[in-house]
Amino acid sequence: xxxKKNTAFIIVQDNEDARPIIEAIEQDNDGxxxxxxxxxxxxxxxxxxxxxxxxxxxxxxxxWDIQEMHLVLISIAGNVDEDDDKxxxxxx
Amino acid sequence: xAAKRLNLRKRYELLTRGMGWxxxxxxxxxxxxxxxxxxxxxTDWDKWExxxxxxxxxxxxxxxxxxxxxxxxxxxxxxxxxQTNLSDASYLSAIKLFLTGVTPLEYGAHxxxxxxxxxxxxxxxxxxxxxxxxxxxxxAQTQIHTIxxxxxxxxxxxxxxxxxDRVWYLSVPKSFIEDAQSAGPFEFIxxxxxxxxxxLTNLLFVPFMSGAAYNGDMATTTFGFSAQSDESRHMTLGxxxxxxMLEQHEDNLPxxxxxxxxxxxxxxxxxxxVSAMQDYMLTNSPMSWKxxxxxxxxxxxGALFEDLGRYGLKMPKYHELATAExxxxxxxxxxxxCLLGNATGFHAFLPTEEKMDWLSEKYPDTFDKYYRPxxxxxxxxxxxxxxxxxxxxPQLCQVCQIPMIFTEVESDPMQLSFRDTKHNGDRYHFxxxxxxxxxxNEPEKxxxxxxxxxxxFQGNCGGPTLEEVLEWYKFAxxxxxxxxxxxxxxxWQEWKGKDKDTPAKTEANx
Amino acid sequence: xxxxxxxxxxxxxxxxxxxxxxxxxVYVCWDDHLIFSAAQAFPLPPEMPFGALISEVMTPVFxxxxxxxxxxxxxVEWTVDGEKFSPDMEASLKDNGVDHKSLIRxxxxxxxxxxxxxx
Ligand SMILES: [Fe+2]
Ligand SMILES: [Fe+2]
Ligand SMILES: [Zn+2]
Numbered sequence: 001x002x003x004k005k006n007t008a009f010i011i012v013q014d015n016e017d018a019r020p021i022i023e024a025i026e027q028d029n030d031g032x033x034x035x036x037x038x039x040x041x042x043x044x045x046x047x048x049x050x051x052x053x054x055x056x057x058x059x060x061x062x063x064w065d066i067q068e069m070h071l072v073l074i075s076i077a078g079n080v081d082e083d084d085d086k087x088x089x090x091x092x
Numbered sequence: 093x094a095a096k097r098l099n100l101r102k103r104y105e106l107l108t109r110g111m112g113w114x115x116x117x118x119x120x121x122x123x124x125x126x127x128x129x130x131x132x133x134x135t136d137w138d139k140w141e142x143x144x145x146x147x148x149x150x151x152x153x154x155x156x157x158x159x160x161x162x163x164x165x166x167x168x169x170x171x172x173x174x175q176t177n178l179s180d181a182s183y184l185s186a187i188k189l190f191l192t193g194v195t196p197l198e199y200g201a202h203x204x205x206x207x208x209x210x211x212x213x214x215x216x217x218x219x220x221x222x223x224x225x226x227x228x229x230x231x232a233q234t235q236i237h238t239i240x241x242x243x244x245x246x247x248x249x250x251x252x253x254x255x256x257d258r259v260w261y262l263s264v265p266k267s268f269i270e271d272a273q274s275a276g277p278f279e280f281i282x283x284x285x286x287x288x289x290x291x292l293t294n295l296l297f298v299p300f301m302s303g304a305a306y307n308g309d310m311a312t313t314t315f316g317f318s319a320q321s322d323e324s325r326h327m328t329l330g331x332x333x334x335x336x337m338l339e340q341h342e343d344n345l346p347x348x349x350x351x352x353x354x355x356x357x358x359x360x361x362x363x364x365x366v367s368a369m370q371d372y373m374l375t376n377s378p379m380s381w382k383x384x385x386x387x388x389x390x391x392x393x394g395a396l397f398e399d400l401g402r403y404g405l406k407m408p409k410y411h412e413l414a415t416a417e418x419x420x421x422x423x424x425x426x427x428x429x430c431l432l433g434n435a436t437g438f439h440a441f442l443p444t445e446e447k448m449d450w451l452s453e454k455y456p457d458t459f460d461k462y463y464r465p466x467x468x469x470x471x472x473x474x475x476x477x478x479x480x481x482x483x484x485x486p487q488l489c490q491v492c493q494i495p496m497i498f499t500e501v502e503s504d505p506m507q508l509s510f511r512d513t514k515h516n517g518d519r520y521h522f523x524x525x526x527x528x529x530x531x532x533n534e535p536e537k538x539x540x541x542x543x544x545x546x547x548x549f550q551g552n553c554g555g556p557t558l559e560e561v562l563e564w565y566k567f568a569x570x571x572x573x574x575x576x577x578x579x580x581x582x583x584w585q586e587w588k589g590k591d592k593d594t595p596a597k598t599e600a601n602x
Numbered sequence: 603x604x605x606x607x608x609x610x611x612x613x614x615x616x617x618x619x620x621x622x623x624x625x626x627x628v629y630v631c632w633d634d635h636l637i638f639s640a641a642q643a644f645p646l647p648p649e650m651p652f653g654a655l656i657s658e659v660m661t662p663v664f665x666x667x668x669x670x671x672x673x674x675x676x677x678v679e680w681t682v683d684g685e686k687f688s689p690d691m692e693a694s695l696k697d698n699g700v701d702h703k704s705l706i707r708x709x710x711x712x713x714x715x716x717x718x719x720x721x
Contacts, residue, residue, distance in 0.1 A: 006395045011298060013317050038378050039305030039313050040298070066100075067146065070154045071161075074301075074320040075294050077392045079399070080143035080328050084100045091399045129608040276608070428639045465719045466637065484642035484663040487629045487705075495640040506636055506720040510705065512683075518615060519683070519703040521629070534605040540614045549645040550621050 006091040008078035009044035010051070018072040020064075024055035040074055048090035049078065104145035108216040109138065124213045130276040132348075133341035137214025140336045144325055151223055155230070158318050162234060165314045170241050179307040179375040181246065181584035182575045186300075186373035187239060187312060188248045188438035193265045193365060194296070195235045196256040198319075200269035201284055202228035208277045220329050221281075227322040231315075238315040246580050248437050248571040255437060258553070259565050260544035261365070261429075263493045267541065268362045272355070274537070278337065279351050285330030287355035287408070291396070293323060294388040295381075296366050303374040331396075338403040345404050354533070356408030357526035361492035364425050371422035371451065372443060380454035385418040410526045416501045419455060423463040424497050430470065434481040435558060437567050439575035442471050462505055474574075485545045490520045490538055491527035498523045515539065619702040626702040628695065630660060633709045634720040635667055641705060652698050653691035669713040679709040 010025070012018040014036065025032060025043050032045045043049065056064045066087050078089030098106070115123050127134075168174075178184070202225050209222035236252070243249040256262050272283040301316030337344045367381040379387075389411075397407045426440075433440030443451065448467060451459045473479035486495035500507045511522040515535045522528040531538045547553050554564025562572065570579045605611050619626050626648050631641035644659050656675070664670050680687055682699055689698050700706060715721040 006398065007391055008395075009392070038302045039317065040302050065150075067144075067150055067154065070146075070321055070325070071157055072321065073324045074317055075298055076324050076327065077395065079331065082100070082144055091395050092402065126608065130606060276606075424639075431637070431639060465717065466721050469716055469721070480666055482638060482642075482663070482666060484638070484644070486638075486640035487631075487643050497639045499636075506634070508631065508636070508640065510631075510641075512705070516615070518618070521703070521705065536605045536611040536613060540616055542616060545643050546617050546627065549625070549627065549643070550617075551623065 006047055007044050008047060008049045008076075008089040008091060009042060010049055010076050010089060011040055011042045011074040012069075012072045013074060014039055014041050015072065017068075020056050020059040021051060021069060021072065023059055025049065025051055028052050028055055048088065050089075051087040053085050100145050103147050104142070107147045108142070108219050112213075112215040112218075120213070124211055126211045126277050127213050130278050130347065132278045132337055132344050134213070134337075135340055137212075137217065139339065140214050140216045141332070142216060142220050143328055143332060146223065146325065148219075148223075155226075158321060159230075159234075162238075162314055162318045166238055166241070166311060169311045169314075174308075174310055175242060175245050176587050177308040177310075181580050182439065182441050183307045183309065183373070183375045184242060184246050184248075184580065185438035185440070185575065186369045187242060187309070189365065189369060189373070190312075191235065191239045191249055192252040192255050192259070192437060193262055195232050195239075196253055196262075197265050197269050198228050198231040198235065199253075200273060202226075202232060204269075204273050204280050204284060207273075208281060211277055217333070224285075224322075224326055224329065227319075227326070231319045231322070234315045234318065238311045241311060245583065247568065247578070248439075248580075250568075251566045254566055258544075259437060259567075261436065261494075263542065263544050264365060265362055267493050268358050271358060271537070278333075279355075281330070281333050282337075282348060282351040283355035283358070285326055286334050287352055288359040289323060290327045290330035291356060291393055291408075292359045292363060292389070293327065294392065295363055295384050297323060298388065299370060299377075299379045299384045300366065300374075302378050303370065303376075306376050306378045307374055334400065334405075335403070338400075338405065349405060350533070352405070353409040354530050357410055357414075357524075357530065358492065360414050361489075361494060361523075361527070364421055364494060367418075367422035368425040368429065371454075372426040372447070373438075377450070380451075381422045382418045382454060385415065390415060409529070410524070413502065413524070413526070417498070419458045420462070420499065420501050420505060423451075423455075423459065424499065427463070427466060428486070428495055428497050430467075431482045432486075434573050435562065435567075437565070437571050439573065439578050439580060441575040442467055442474065458505070485548065487521060488543045488545050489523035489527050490541055490543070491522060491530050493541065493543060494523060496521065496523045617703070622702075626695075628655075628700060629703070629705045630655075631705065631707045632664055632667075633707055634714050635664075635669065635710075636715070636721045637667055638664070641707075646695060648696040648701070649694045651692055651694055652689040652700075655695060656691075667715075669710065669715065672713060673710050674712070677711050679711065681707045 012021060018041065022034065022041055022043065026034060028050055029045050032043050032049065035042045051066070051069065053064060053066050066082065066084060069087060076089055078091055081088045081090070114120065121128065205221045205225035205228060209218050209225050212218050212221060239249060256266055272280045275283065297316055297320050301313055301320065304312035304316060334348065337348055370377055370381045370384065393407070393411070397405065429436055429440045430442065448464055452464065470479060488494065489496055496508065496510065498509045499505050500509050509524060511525060511528040513520055513528060513532060520531060522531060548561055554560040575581050617627070622645050624647060625645035628644050628646050629641040630644065632638060642663055646655065646659065680689055683704050687699060
C-alpha cells in the first residue's frame with residue numbers, strides 16, 4: 001500500500017510544446033519528481049506544484065499565456081488556483 | 093495605444109456574471125424546473141467559480157489549436173499506413189472495445205452536459221457545462237474519426253452506436269451513463285464530473301493512452317491525450333461543484349455522500365472492462381491495473397478525500413474492497429471474455445507466455461495461484477483442438493449488469509460472490525454489497541434494468557439461438573471468436589510477411 | 603428507501619415472470635468449478651421435472667468440464683436460494699421450491715475442478 005498522502009501532480013504530453021513547461025516546473029518546485037512514461041511526463045510533489053508564467057517566458061524567449069498549458073495538459077491532481085501569472089495545484 | 097488587456101479574473105467575471113436575470117413573466121422555478129427537487133440547497137450561485145476561468149474566446153482559440161494538431165497527426169498516420177506499425181493486430185481488440193464501449197459514453201456525457209448547460213440556475217455553472225457539452229461531443233467525434241482509419245483495414249468497428257444499445261457487455265457502460273442521465277442535474281454532475289472524471293477517469297485515459305503509445309498506436313494516443321487536455325478542466329469542474337455544494341448548505345452533505353458512494357461503485361464496476369484492456373488486451377502494457385489503481389485511486393483519491401474531509405466527506409463506501417479486488421479484477425474479466433469469445437465483437441485471445449510472465453511479476457500473490465492454471469489449461473485444449481466456448485448464458489448483476497463473476501476476494505477468491513434481495517415479491521441478484529445497496533436505495537429505478545440475458549430469453553433480441561442474437565447485434569462472423577485464425581490475424585501476417593502457418597507470437601499458446 | 607424523482611416514477615418491472623412466455627428464470631451454479639465464471643441462466647417451464655433440469659438443461663452446458671462425467675449424483679449437495687434441500691427428481695421445479703429467479707447451487711464432494719484448482 002502506498003503511504004504517499006498528499007501528492008499533487010501534473011501530467012503533460014511528452015512533446016516540444018511541453019518541454020519548457022516541464023523545465024519551468026523543475027526549476028520552480030523543490031523536490032519535484034519527474035517520471036517519463038510512454039507519450040507523457042508526470043511530475044509530482046508533496047502538497048503543491050506551481051507553473052510560473054515568467055519562468056516559461058524566460059525559457060522560450062517570448063510572451064506566453066498561462067492558458068497555453070491547456071494544449072499539452074493530460075491530467076492534474078489538487079485544487080486549482082490559476083491567474084495570469086501562475087497555475088498552482090495544492091492540497092489543503 | 094491599445095488599452096491594457098483585462099486580467100483573467102476580470103475577463104472571466106464579465107463572461108459569467110450579470111448575464112442572467114430574475115425572470116418576471118415566468119417564475120424562476122418554472123424556467124429552471126430541475127435544480128431543486130433533489131434537495132440540494134443553493135443560497136448563492138455567484139459563489140460558484142471555475143478555477144480555470146476560461147472565457148469563450150480563449151476556449152475557441154485553444155480548442156481550434158488542439159483540433160488542428162490532432163487532424164494533422166491523423167492525416168499523417170493514414171498517409172503513412174500507421175496501422176502497420178502496431179505492436180500486434182490483436183491490440184485492436186482494445187480499440188474495438190473502446191469505440192463501442194467508451195465513445196458512446198462521451199456522447200452520453202455530451203447530452204447530459206447540454207441539459208445542465210440549460211438547466212442550472214447559476215450562469216457560471218451553465219457556461220462551464222456548455223463548454224463541457226461541446227468538449228464531449230468533440231471527444232465522440234474525434235474518436236470516431238480517428239478509429240475510422242482502422243475500420244478500413246480491420247473488422248468489428250462498423251456499428252458502435254447501434255451495438256451500444258444492444259450488446260450484452262455494452263449494456264454495462266450504457267446502464268452507467270443512463271443511470272446518471274436519468275437522475276437530476278446535481279446527481280448527474282456528481283456522478284460524471286466527480287466520481288467518474290475526477291476520481292476514476294485517470295485510470296481509463298492515462299495508462300491506457302500511454303499504453304497506446306507503447307503499442308505504436310499514434311492515432312489513439314493523440315486523440316486520447318487531446319481529449320485528456322479537456323479532461324483536466326472537467327475534473328476541476330467536478331471538484332469545484334462538490335466543494336460548492338458542500339459550502340452552500342450543511343444539509344447537502346448526506347445527499348452528496350450518498351451519490352458519491354453510489355457513483356463511485358457504478359463507475360468502478362464499469363472500469364472492470366478497462367482493467368482487462370489494460371492487463372490483457374494491450375500487447376505491451378506500460379503499467380498493470382493494480383499499479384494504476386494504486387497510483388490513481390489509492391494515492392490520488394486518498395489525497396482528495398483527505399482534503400475534502402474538512403467538509404465531513406468520507407471516502408466512498410466499499411473503496412477497500414475495490415482495492416482488494418485490484419489483484420483479481422482483470423483476470424476475472426478477461427477469463428469471461430475468453431470463454432464467451434464467440435459472442436464478443438472483438439477478438440479474444442489467450443495471453444502469451446511472455447504476457448503470463450509479466451502478469452506473474454505484476455501480480456505475485458494472485459496470478460500464478462489462481463489464474464495461470466486456467467490459461468494454461470485452455471492453451472493446452474486449443475493446441476489439442478478440444479477447446480469449446482461456454483454454451484450457457486451467465487447470470488447478470490441487476491445493477492452493474494456485468495456477469496456475476498466477482499469473487500469473495502477478501503475471504504475466498506475462488507468463491508463467487510452472491511447477493512440478493514426481494515422487492516415487491518420478486519428476487520433480484522447482485523455481484524456485490526455495493527450493487528445491492530444501490531438497488532435497495534432506489535429499487536424503482538433498477539427493476540427497469542434491460543438485462544441482455546433476460547431480454548434474449550424474453551425473445552427481444554433477434555431469436556433464441558446464438559447466431560440470431562449475433563446477427564441482431566450486427567456482429568458479422570468475421571468479427572467474433574479467436575484472434576488466431578481471424579481475418580485480422582491473416583491480414584496482419586500478410587503485411588508482416590509471415591506465412592499464415594507459422595505461429596505468430598500470440599500463437600505460442602494456441 | 604424510495605427514489606427521489608421530480609415527476610414520480612413509473613413502476614416497470616422488466617423481468618416479471620409473465621414476460622418469459624410461460625417460463626421462469628432459473629440460475630444454476632456449480633460450486634468449485636469456476637470455469638463457468640458465473641451461475642448460468644435458463645428460462646424453464648415451472649413444471650419441468652427436476653430430473654429433466656439435470657439431464658436436459660444442465661448436462662449440455664456443464665459437461666464442458668471433465669469433472670461432470672464423474673459426478674456421483676446421489677452425493678450432490680444442493681441449495682436453493684440459500685437453503686439446503688434434497689430435490690425430488692420426479693417432482694417439478696415449482697414443487698421443489700424453485701421459483702422465478704431462484705438460484706440453485708450444487709456442490710460435488712470430491713470433485714474440486716481441474717487439478718484441484720476449484721476451476
Ligand atoms: Fe470526454
Ligand atoms: Fe470529460
Ligand atoms: Zn454489480
